[in-house]
Amino acid sequence: MTITCTMQSASFVVSESEIRTTIEQNQSLISDVQRGEEQYSGSLGWLDVRAQKIDELVRVANRVNQIAEVMIVIGIGGSNRGAVAALQVLKRTSSSPTTLYFAGDTLSSTCLADALAVIEHNSVVLNVIAKDFNTVEPGITFRMLRSAMQAKYGTDFEQRIIVTGSKGSGQLYELAQQHGYTYLPFPADIGGRFSILSPVGLFPLAVAGVDIQNLLKGAFAMQQKVRTIQGIGNPAIGYAILRSLIRKKGIILESLVTFEPDLQHFTRWWIQLFAETEGKTDQVLFPIGFSYSEDLHAVGQYVQQGPRILLETFLDLHYAETNCMIKPSNDVVDGFSYMDGKPFSLLNKAVYQAALEAHSKDGIPCIELNSDCSLNAESLGGLFYFFLFSAYLSARLLGVNPFDQEGVEQYKRNMYAGLGKSGYTK
Structure with missing residues (x-):
């Protein structure tokens, strides 16, 4: 897979010479990140x-396929969002006797009742995922x-419970033992x-029939590019x-703009990736998504004529x-005859170009x-790896630690106190 980062529609805000100069000024850091x-x-x-080994994942996935109509994946945030995104994108090209059902990402009693109904009416395996297993949503859902x-x-x-957790420590590992x-x-x-x-994302996808070997193959191909190519020719x-x-x-805002509904969960994955990786300073872009x-x-109205705060x-x-062609409407005059004979896929491409041109010409960098x-x-x-590496580098350019997220702990402390957990007070 090749990704090209085209900057022309943002050139009125940032020139190519600025980009090249900034790359030169940060070359030591960039090389360290690579x-x-x-x-x-x-x-x-x-x-x-x-470093990822998949033989055991495939073996366990095959066993799940033999005994379960549904595998309920219990996790929240990074523990399940990537798999949800990949499954939405690849659902038309993947087949499996086992359907994935995602739970543990909400405290809604209605959603809990839905998950319990899945167990009642299907043969089920549970896959609970947590690195530390102290997060309320997956923890209480698993119970x-x-x-x-x-x-x-x-x-x-x-025999129908599979745990994905930290090896040698933590409650999940102890429960498994x-x-x-x-x-x-x-x-x-x-x-x-x-x-x-x-394994966090690869195992559920293997159960769903996704070719995880090819997923890793594409990621490695992208890895070789973004970790070796120097300068502006490296899209990341x-x-x-x-x-x-x-x-x-x-x-102050960056919207990932996609043109396929199947990418909506990918956008949510991207939002979490950049929000948690970069969000430790007031000099960071707030990630949002448009479909x-x-x-x-x-x-569209806000983007076109609202405040100029958006990338x-x-x-x-x-x-x-x-191969869906737009056929003439011979019996009804519907006002769309200018589309007669065109491939339906052309419409999305036309919207892409129209929005890009309209927004950039009105001062929205794209x-x-x-x-x-x-x-x-x-x-x-490859696309997953591109954004993983880009987020790492972006955070380091900001001067922040890409891998912590201490800011989310405050609300958790308040919640624990409100629920009466020992050692927590308001």
Whole structure:
């Protein structure tokens, strides 16, 4: 997969010479990031995808396919968002006897009831994912669903529980050892939002029939490019530097703009990746997402004539196109005869160009990330890796630690106190 970072529609805000100068000024840091900084070695397990071994994942996935109609994946945030995103993109090219059902990402009692109904009416396996297993949503959901599994399957229920957790420590690992649950590793040197290309994301996708070997193949191909190519010809460097410079011009929001509804969960994954990785300073872009053309009918007016605080990053991917031609309407005059004989896929391309031109000409800086490949498991792996590396580099350009997220702990302390957890007070 090749990604090109096209900067022309942002040139009125940041010139190419500024980009090149900034790259030169930060060359030492960029090279350190490409190698993997020693100070963050405990968080860089994702940087070389060749470290990921999949034989055991495939073996366990095959067993799940033999015994379960549904696998309920219990996790939140980085523990499940990547798999949700990949499954939405690849659902038309993946087949499996086992359907994935995602739970543990909300405290809604209605959603809990829905998950319990899945257990009641289907043969089920649980896969609970957590690095530390102290987060309320997956923790309490696992308790409730585990109880339902025991009631349904009796003494055999433990054979239907798979835990993905930190090896050698933590409650999940201890539970697996005590009760004989199948155990898969949540690598100690990979954080949740960086975990899609680890067992955390790969195992559920293997159960769903995704070709995880090709996913990793595409990721490795992208790894070789972004970790070796120097200068503005490296799309990840260009993207990270351009984002940094645009923020310094007073822009405070970045929207990832996609043109396929199947990328909506990918956008949510991207939002978490950049929000948690960079969000430790007031000099950071706030990540949001638009799905065009639909959102042009919701936020298009604001984008066109609202305050100039927005950067749009257009994700231009070659989706598998159907041979659907627009036929003339001979019986009804509907006002759309100017489209007669055109391929339906042309409409999305026309909207892409129209929005890009209208917004950039009215003062909205736009970055284009263009791909030359159809979106499949291999190219999606490359896309995941591109953004993982870009987020790492972007955070380092800001001077922040890409791998912590201390800011989320405050609300948790308040919640624990409100729920009466020992050691917490308001």
